[in-house]
Amino acid sequence: MSANAATPDTATNVAQLLAKMTIEEKIGQMTQVDFTVIGVAPENVNAVRGEIDPAKLDDAVLKHHVGSILNTPFTPNNQAQPVEIWRNMQQIIQATAAKSRLKIPVLYGIDAIHGATYTQNSTLFPQAISMAATFNPDLSFKAGEITAREIRASGLQWNFSPVMDIGRQPLWPRLWETYGEDVHLATIMGTRFIQGHQGTDFSAADKGLTCLKHYVGYSFPFNGKDRTPAYISERMLREIFLPSFAAGVKAGAPTVMINSAEVDGIPGHANYHYLTTILRDELGFKGFTLSDWEDIKRLYTRDKVAASEKDAVKIAVMAGVDMSMVPFDFSFYDNLLALVKSGDVPMARIDEAVGRILTVKFQAGLFDAPKAPLPIAENFATPYATATNLQAARESIVLAKNQEHILPLKKAANILVTGPTANLLSVMNGGWTITWQGDAEALYPKDKLTLLGALQQQSTGKISYVGGNRFDDAIDIAKVVAAAKEHDYIVLSLGENTYTETKGNIASLALDKSQQALADAVFATGKPVILVTFGGRPRIITSIAEKASAVLLGFLPGMEGGLAMADILYGDYNPDAKLPITYPRDTNDIVLYDYKSMESFEDNTYNPLYPFGHGLSYTTFETRHLQLDKSHVGFYDDVKVSVDVSNTGSIAGKETVLVYLHDAVASVSRPNKQLKAFQKVALAPGETKHLSFTLTHDDLSFIGVDLKRIVESGDFIVMVGEERVTFNVN
Numbered sequence: 001m002s003a004n005a006a007t008p009d010t011a012t013n014v015a016q017l018l019a020k021m022t023i024e025e026k027i028g029q030m031t032q033v034d035f036t037v038i039g040v041a042p043e044n045v046n047a048v049r050g051e052i053d054p055a056k057l058d059d060a061v062l063k064h065h066v067g068s069i070l071n072t073p074f075t076p077n078n079q080a081q082p083v084e085i086w087r088n089m090q091q092i093i094q095a096t097a098a099k100s101r102l103k104i105p106v107l108y109g110i111d112a113i114h115g116a117t118y119t120q121n122s123t124l125f126p127q128a129i130s131m132a133a134t135f136n137p138d139l140s141f142k143a144g145e146i147t148a149r150e151i152r153a154s155g156l157q158w159n160f161s162p163v164m165d166i167g168r169q170p171l172w173p174r175l176w177e178t179y180g181e182d183v184h185l186a187t188i189m190g191t192r193f194i195q196g197h198q199g200t201d202f203s204a205a206d207k208g209l210t211c212l213k214h215y216v217g218y219s220f221p222f223n224g225k226d227r228t229p230a231y232i233s234e235r236m237l238r239e240i241f242l243p244s245f246a247a248g249v250k251a252g253a254p255t256v257m258i259n260s261a262e263v264d265g266i267p268g269h270a271n272y273h274y275l276t277t278i279l280r281d282e283l284g285f286k287g288f289t290l291s292d293w294e295d296i297k298r299l300y301t302r303d304k305v306a307a308s309e310k311d312a313v314k315i316a317v318m319a320g321v322d323m324s325m326v327p328f329d330f331s332f333y334d335n336l337l338a339l340v341k342s343g344d345v346p347m348a349r350i351d352e353a354v355g356r357i358l359t360v361k362f363q364a365g366l367f368d369a370p371k372a373p374l375p376i377a378e379n380f381a382t383p384y385a386t387a388t389n390l391q392a393a394r395e396s397i398v399l400a401k402n403q404e405h406i407l408p409l410k411k412a413a414n415i416l417v418t419g420p421t422a423n424l425l426s427v428m429n430g431g432w433t434i435t436w437q438g439d440a441e442a443l444y445p446k447d448k449l450t451l452l453g454a455l456q457q458q459s460t461g462k463i464s465y466v467g468g469n470r471f472d473d474a475i476d477i478a479k480v481v482a483a484a485k486e487h488d489y490i491v492l493s494l495g496e497n498t499y500t501e502t503k504g505n506i507a508s509l510a511l512d513k514s515q516q517a518l519a520d521a522v523f524a525t526g527k528p529v530i531l532v533t534f535g536g537r538p539r540i541i542t543s544i545a546e547k548a549s550a551v552l553l554g555f556l557p558g559m560e561g562g563l564a565m566a567d568i569l570y571g572d573y574n575p576d577a578k579l580p581i582t583y584p585r586d587t588n589d590i591v592l593y594d595y596k597s598m599e600s601f602e603d604n605t606y607n608p609l610y611p612f613g614h615g616l617s618y619t620t621f622e623t624r625h626l627q628l629d630k631s632h633v634g635f636y637d638d639v640k641v642s643v644d645v646s647n648t649g650s651i652a653g654k655e656t657v658l659v660y661l662h663d664a665v666a667s668v669s670r671p672n673k674q675l676k677a678f679q680k681v682a683l684a685p686g687e688t689k690h691l692s693f694t695l696t697h698d699d700l701s702f703i704g705v706d707l708k709r710i711v712e713s714g715d716f717i718v719m720v721g722e723e724r725v726t727f728n729v730n
């Protein structure tokens with residue numbers, strides 16, 4: 001339980017404040033607008049950075065009483081601002097709020113999803129999919145700590161992160177914003193991020209509020225496109241998509257952002273069952289819910305579950321939306337005011353929503369005497385933060401293939417580097433980097449290294465590059481082939497350009513033809529090829545990976561990704577990441593690791609290019625002596641699992657031991673295996689460590705026929721490495 005639990009004092013403060021508020025002031029608190037609503041129109045600004053228009057700010061904060069503002073100033077690229085500009089903007093906004101009748105501070109929200117996205121030169125970590133590949137919860141904790149520090153140094157306090165959606169649809173353009181396909185891994189990584197970001201008290205000067213998003217079922221669009229329908233049964237919801245949010249609520253996240261799309265025909269913002277019955281009554285969430293971008297209006301403009309914008313407001317508020325990310329006008333405010341006055345929305349519901357918002361504002365310390373923002377030098381992009389980021393990047397890169405130990409390469413090797421992702425920082429960072437789409441390469445820091453830059457810096461041999469300056473630049477294949485002759489190896493860097501949300505929709509996971517053609521030409525040279533990939537989704541690389549001597553899957557390793565990749569190529573770092581998703585062999589072969597028996601029955605198979613949990617090292621590991629403390633277990637007993645893990649090779653490295661469980665017979669068909677515990681350990685050559693894990697009642701449970709979580713008697717099989725041990729529950 002966090003120290004931010006509502007105390008009797010907070011409850012009294014909130015009740016006293018509510019009693020003084022007019023309806024208008026209350027409804028204003030439920031309104032969140034974009035920076036453009038208070039910013040000088042972009043055409044009036046000659047500099048790249050946005051400025052606040054005092055008249056517009058007065059209109060929003062003093063006349064419309066808005067409770068919250070979001071986003072970066074609207075400049076030509078909606079781009080990151082210098083840290084000092086952010087601090088100044090926040091001071092101006094709070095100074096205006098302090099002039100209001102009740103002096104209720106504004107809560108400013110930002111998408112700092114892999115570090116302080118919108119503050120220039122911040123520490124930008126591997127994206128969530130890559131953080132998950134580290135299988136290192138301590139790194140997630142540290143990323144949370146550093147991100148909170150850097151947004152606080154920027155005068156900001158509320159982060160629309162972490163994404164607690166489970167990534168089980170590889171086409172979805174936000175897959176990389178998730179911690180992958182497994183419920184347990186995502187739950188642990190997300191919760192540790194929250195703990196690092198909030199500490200035990202998110203009002204502390206170096207801590208910030210988190211926001212669980214996008215509640216719930218957003219990540220599983222049937223057609224793979226962003227903001228399109230999911231069909232999730234109540235059982236699947238409770239088994240796959242809800243547990244990470246439940247854990248986030250338990251970890252003390254004070255805010256929840258709502259699914260922008262729909263599940264089983266009910267838009268997220270109209271779903272009383274999810275927003276109220278489950279979130280409040282079952283999960284016990286006490287904070288406030290926030291709509292996603294314009295999504296209340298869309299109940300009318302897009303989904304047609306509402307007959308008008310006003311009707312949409314009523315439906316959303318009555319379903320359980322507490323704050324509306326409107327975001328460009330005061331329509332929500334006007335409509336809700338009219339609905340309350342006409343009695344269509346009861347005052348009690350308004351008091352409930354506003355009470356929750358004010359409670360979070362008190363808990364965040366916003367009503368306390370204003371604190372000076374954190375000193376920049378000690379808190380922003382420090383050497384410690386950069387070193388932590390580099391370590392996270394190193395631990396996130398998956399060595400998927402290493403034929404005949406071709407890697408690591410000697411520094412004296414002559415290497416030809418080619419491919420659309422070899423010389424760009426953007427492709428290693430993805431969306432929400434400096435700009436929303438992350439594609440403004442020219443704005444990226446000049447002191448960070450691309451893969452090419454890092455190889456050039458570290459090599460003592462010859463490094464040549466044949467490629468473009470932008471992702472889409474045509475690469476001169478004849479030149480690549482000619483240059484290959486003078487080099488020992490070819491590093492072929494393929495993948496995706498940056499994107500997020502609907503702009504990243506694709507029709508196929510296949511790589512584009514130009515990348516395939518480049519790969520074909522490169523293999524025809526006969527030189528050994530090392531395939532490197534960057535990008536947010538598992539694009540199909542099967543035929544290329546089969547011919548390549550080595551394969552390194554980079555996903556989105558962040559600002560230190562180039563350096564980390566070079567460290568691994570040269571053996572300065574021994575790779576230790578594992579896949580947090582199943583890497584498909586073909587576009588339509590989407591079978592996840594926790595498949596059901598019928599998915600590997602008769603002609604069906606789980607036959608991915610690389611399975612979930614796959615990842616090689618330059619050394620070798622072995623797990624042995626898998627043991628349980630008992631073979632007969634009562635329903636509520638814990639089971640202790642122990643295993644020895646050894647480094648059987650000749651260099652130091654880290655191994656993640658994965659503990660899977662299978663329920664042998666059950667009244668609802670069970671996955672062939674599910675990850676229940678994991679631990680990453682460092683081992684010197686020849687060293688063995690004895691590891692212990694605990695399986696609890698909850699680990700044995702599933703959602704039964706009547707949709708309640710149950711444990712059934714019978715055999716359970718624990719699997720670690722090559723070993724399996726059975727225990728019986730009765």
Ligand code: BGC
Binds near residue numbers: 070111160260292293
């Ligand atoms: C995204 C959210 C984000 C919000 C605010 C929406 O379009 O779906 O993830 O937090 O914008 O920028």
